[in-house]
Amino acid sequence: MDLAAIVKALNLKVRCGEKALNREVKGGYVGDLLSDVIANSQEGHVWITRQVHQNVVAVASLKDLAAVILVQGTEPAPEALEKAAREGIPILVAAEPGFEVAGKIYRLIAP
Amino acid sequence: MTLNDVKGILDAEILVGEDQLGKEVKTAFSADLMSDVLAFAKPESLLLTGLTNPQVVRTADILDISAIIMVRGKRPSEETMKLAEQLKIPILSTKYILFETSGRLHRSGIVGCIEKVGSD
Amino acid sequence: MRCEKSFSVEGGNFAAAGNVSSAIKGILKEIGLPKDTVRRAAIVCYESEINIVSYAKKGQIVLQADNRSVQIEAMDEGSGIADIEQAMKEGYSTASAQVREMGFGAGMGLSNMKRYSDDFFISSEVGVGTYVKMVVVNLDLKLNPDHPQWVETYT
Numbered sequence: 001m002d003l004a005a006i007v008k009a010l011n012l013k014v015r016c017g018e019k020a021l022n023r024e025v026k027g028g029y030v031g032d033l034l035s036d037v038i039a040n041s042q043e044g045h046v047w048i049t050r051q052v053h054q055n056v057v058a059v060a061s062l063k064d065l066a067a068v069i070l071v072q073g074t075e076p077a078p079e080a081l082e083k084a085a086r087e088g089i090p091i092l093v094a095a096e097p098g099f100e101v102a103g104k105i106y107r108l109i110a111p
Numbered sequence: 112m113t114l115n116d117v118k119g120i121l122d123a124e125i126l127v128g129e130d131q132l133g134k135e136v137k138t139a140f141s142a143d144l145m146s147d148v149l150a151f152a153k154p155e156s157l158l159l160t161g162l163t164n165p166q167v168v169r170t171a172d173i174l175d176i177s178a179i180i181m182v183r184g185k186r187p188s189e190e191t192m193k194l195a196e197q198l199k200i201p202i203l204s205t206k207y208i209l210f211e212t213s214g215r216l217h218r219s220g221i222v223g224c225i226e227k228v229g230s231d
Numbered sequence: 232m233r234c235e236k237s238f239s240v241e242g243g244n245f246a247a248a249g250n251v252s253s254a255i256k257g258i259l260k261e262i263g264l265p266k267d268t269v270r271r272a273a274i275v276c277y278e279s280e281i282n283i284v285s286y287a288k289k290g291q292i293v294l295q296a297d298n299r300s301v302q303i304e305a306m307d308e309g310s311g312i313a314d315i316e317q318a319m320k321e322g323y324s325t326a327s328a329q330v331r332e333m334g335f336g337a338g339m340g341l342s343n344m345k346r347y348s349d350d351f352f353i354s355s356e357v358g359v360g361t362y363v364k365m366v367v368v369n370l371d372l373k374l375n376p377d378h379p380q381w382v383e384t385y386t
Contacts, residue, residue: 030209100223106214146339169249
């Protein structure tokens with residue numbers, strides 16, 4: 001399933017990275033500890049988090065993640081948004097909490 | 112569903128609170144940031160987390176969380192287990208990552224929750 | 232039933248962090264305060280306790296509670312806060328890596344403390360320490376003249 005379909009299904013707000021919405025999403029990772037995400041997330045996964053600062057973009061870029069999804073209506077910090085826009089990394093905002101967002105995406109893409 | 116059902120869905124191991132497997136659970140909150148749990152988790156929810164330090168148990172106690180599910184095969188430290196036993200908070204451990212743990216539970220009918228404090 | 236109690240908090244002692252808040256929660260339940268009051272008081276107490284442990288050398292938490300309200304004062308000896316307005320901003324944090332690894336340091340502590348108390352006061356001096364006073368009111372009682380205790384409490 002591609003990112004655009006997930007955006008539609010969950011009614012996510014796209015804050016930047018529109019051009020990369022056709023990317024295939026292979027899975028997801030939920031986490032707020034950057035060291036953990038660096039160690040354990042996988043390429044092509046969406047990252048579900050509440051962290052909003054620009055290090056999040058650096059990690060997403062480093063691990064070639066499909067998108068950063070901020071939950072509970074949290075908005076990215078201005079520097080993070082700027083950096084993500086420059087690098088073409090989608091930042092999406094979900095109104096619901098992490099459990100719901102992860103649950104729904106899992107059910108959409110899991111075998 | 113009961114905690115025992117949750118244990119089955121997550122192929123989990125129960126590390127603390129075997130006597131509480133009959134507990135009813137309906138909601139879950141996933142987080143690694145304890146301030147978020149404090150601000151938003153609904154009392155009697157399950158807490159899904161990758162953290163294993165005693166503060167997770169403290170946070171769970173402050174909020175009357177019904178059980179802690181540690182993901183990615185994480186196990187609590189001795190200290191954390193002792194505190195959980197003392198405060199009677201069940202701890203389960205599952206090999207699935209937080210994403211998949213949330214997914215499996217969501218599929219089985221557990222819902223996410225936010226509770227704005229001060230609005231009982 | 233009125234309760235006044237004082238607790239010490241040791242800076243840097245993450246293993247014990249939260250002991251005081253758990254104890255206070257127990258006391259408030261015993262007083263018979265409603266769930267929402269107990270929860271809010273426990274949250275603001277816990278956030279202040281974690282702050283002392285994370286940032287100060289040592290501190291004290293003083294509880295004064297009765298069936299009307301809970302007052303929590305948290306004071307510490309430590310580096311103090313240079314810019315309180317900045318520190319109160321959600322997301323602003325000076326947490327160390329150790330604190331972050333424990334799941335704290337997201338920059339929500341002070342703003343949570345203010346949000347969930349009914350009255351919030353903070354003062355700080357760099358190089359000396361910080362003082363926070365929070366009051367959580369039993370809104371169940373205050374806003375409800377039908378409550379059996381309302382008359383004796385509020386008139």
